[in-house]
Amino acid sequence: MRIFLCIAAMKNWKVKTTDIKSAFLQGKEIKRDIYLIPLIESESNGKLWKLKHGLYGLKDGARQFYLSVKEELEKLQFTQCELDPAMFFVTVKGNLCGLLCCHVDDFLHAGNDYFEMLMCKLRSRFSAGKIEETNFRYIGFQIIQEDGQIILDHSDYMNNLQTVHIDPERALEKTENLTPGEQTSFRKLIGQLNWAVQGSRPDMAFELISLSTKLQCATVSDLIRAIKQINRLKDVDSVLNFPKLQCDKSELKLVLYTDASLGNLNNGLGSTAAHILWLVDSNHNSCPISWHSAKIKRVVRSTLAAEMLSLQEGLESCVYYRSILTNLLGIDPSDIDIIAYVDNKSVIEGIASTKLVDDKRLRIDIAAIQESVQKHEVKHIKWIKGDDQLANCMTKRGANGFTLLKVLHQGLLYFP
Incomplete structure (x- = not known):
C-alpha cells in the first residue's frame, strides 16, 4: 500500500476506495459440489441447495473472488504487477494511467480520467457498495488527501x-x-x-x-x-506523510538506513538487524516504502557480521522495491539510484578491502554486497554518525526514535 500511495502522490491522483457488496457471491463458479441445508425461513420443503459461488467460511472463497477480479481486470487491459499479485496497473503508450490494489473485497485505486472510465466498467461487473475519496478509512488506516500530499493516519x-x-x-x-x-x-x-x-x-x-x-x-x-x-x-501521533515527489525519473533515489546490535536477544545468543527505506527526490521530499526489524536468523560472532547481514538484507529489499517501482513506472532500474547508510566503519572498510575476513560464512555475504556495488546495482554505501542513524531505535532499547518519527510525519529526509 505504501508504494501505491507514493505513486499516487507523485502523480497527484485522487485516491479512492471501493467496497464490493457480497463479494464472494460474485466470484467464479465453484467447480465442485457443495450442498447447503436451507434456512427454515426459505420454506424449501426439505430440499437441499447446491452452492454455485463461494461463501464466507469456505477455504477457497477469497481465492475464487480474487480470480474473478483478476480475469475481469485483464479483460479491461490491466496489467498485474510482476512482484505483487494484489496490485494491477494500466498504461497507455508506456505512460502509467492508474493503479488498483486489492485487499479481499476492498479496492484502493487512483488514476487519470481514462482509468476512472475503466473503473466504472469494473463496477458494472461487480456490484459495488460505498465509494469514498479525500478522507476515508481503509483496512484500519485513515487516508487523508490534502494540500498535494497523502496522510496515512493510524x-x-x-x-x-x-x-x-x-x-x-x-x-x-x-x-x-x-x-x-x-x-x-x-x-x-x-x-x-x-x-x-x-x-x-x-x-x-x-x-x-x-x-x-x-x-x-x-x-x-x-x-x-x-x-x-x-x-x-498513544503518546505520539502515528502518521505517515506521502508528499508529492518530483516526477523526473533522474531525481528519484532509494535511500536506505541499516543498523544491527550484537547479542542483545536471548541472553546474548541472538542479535537484531533492522532497515528502513525511503523513496526521495532532489528536494528531500520522502515517502516511506518499507521497514523491517527482526532477530538475525543465525548466531553471529561479531558486530561486523551483524551489521553486514543487516546491510545485505536491506539492499535486497531495495532491489525488490526498485523492481516494483520500475515495473509500474515503466523506467529502467538504473534510473533510480540506491544509496545506503551504515554507522559502522568496519562495514565500509570490509566492502572496499580485498583482505578476507576470518569468518568464512561472512565472506560470502560480503562478496554479494561487493558484487552489487561493482555491477552498479547499488550506487553508494556510506558511513554516518550513530546519532544520524535513523534505524538505530529499531535495534536497541532506549534509543531515541523521535528523529525517525519526525521524518515520517514531515515527509522530509535530509540525508548526508
Whole structure:
C-alpha cells in the first residue's frame, strides 16, 4: 500500500476506495459440489441447495473472488504487477494511467480520467457498495488527501488499543511465570503491538522483537513491559506523510538506513538487524516504502557480521522495491539510484578491502554486497554518525526514535 500511495502522490491522483457488496457471491463458479441445508425461513420443503459461488467460511472463497477480479481486470487491459499479485496497473503508450490494489473485497485505486472510465466498467461487473475519496478509512488506516500530499493516519487504532490491568501485589512478583490467563493477555498485547509496528510505528520495532522472544517463557515483568509499550503508542501521533515527489525519473533515489546490535536477544545468543527505506527526490521530499526489524536468523560472532547481514538484507529489499517501482513506472532500474547508510566503519572498510575476513560464512555475504556495488546495482554505501542513524531505535532499547518519527510525519529526509 505504501508504494501505491507514493505513486499516487507523485502523480497527484485522487485516491479512492471501493467496497464490493457480497463479494464472494460474485466470484467464479465453484467447480465442485457443495450442498447447503436451507434456512427454515426459505420454506424449501426439505430440499437441499447446491452452492454455485463461494461463501464466507469456505477455504477457497477469497481465492475464487480474487480470480474473478483478476480475469475481469485483464479483460479491461490491466496489467498485474510482476512482484505483487494484489496490485494491477494500466498504461497507455508506456505512460502509467492508474493503479488498483486489492485487499479481499476492498479496492484502493487512483488514476487519470481514462482509468476512472475503466473503473466504472469494473463496477458494472461487480456490484459495488460505498465509494469514498479525500478522507476515508481503509483496512484500519485513515487516508487523508490534502494540500498535494497523502496522510496515512493510524492514530485511531492506537487510541483504541486495549491494555490489561495487573494487580499491584502481582506486579511485585516480577520473576514469576505468567498464568494461562495472563499468557493470553500477553499474546494479545504482542499482537496489537505487531500491527502498530507494521503499520506506522517502526520506532517500536525492537520492543516488539524483544517481547516476542518471551512468548514461551514470559514473566510478570515481561507483561508489565508489554503494557507500558501499548501505552507508549498513544503518546505520539502515528502518521505517515506521502508528499508529492518530483516526477523526473533522474531525481528519484532509494535511500536506505541499516543498523544491527550484537547479542542483545536471548541472553546474548541472538542479535537484531533492522532497515528502513525511503523513496526521495532532489528536494528531500520522502515517502516511506518499507521497514523491517527482526532477530538475525543465525548466531553471529561479531558486530561486523551483524551489521553486514543487516546491510545485505536491506539492499535486497531495495532491489525488490526498485523492481516494483520500475515495473509500474515503466523506467529502467538504473534510473533510480540506491544509496545506503551504515554507522559502522568496519562495514565500509570490509566492502572496499580485498583482505578476507576470518569468518568464512561472512565472506560470502560480503562478496554479494561487493558484487552489487561493482555491477552498479547499488550506487553508494556510506558511513554516518550513530546519532544520524535513523534505524538505530529499531535495534536497541532506549534509543531515541523521535528523529525517525519526525521524518515520517514531515515527509522530509535530509540525508548526508
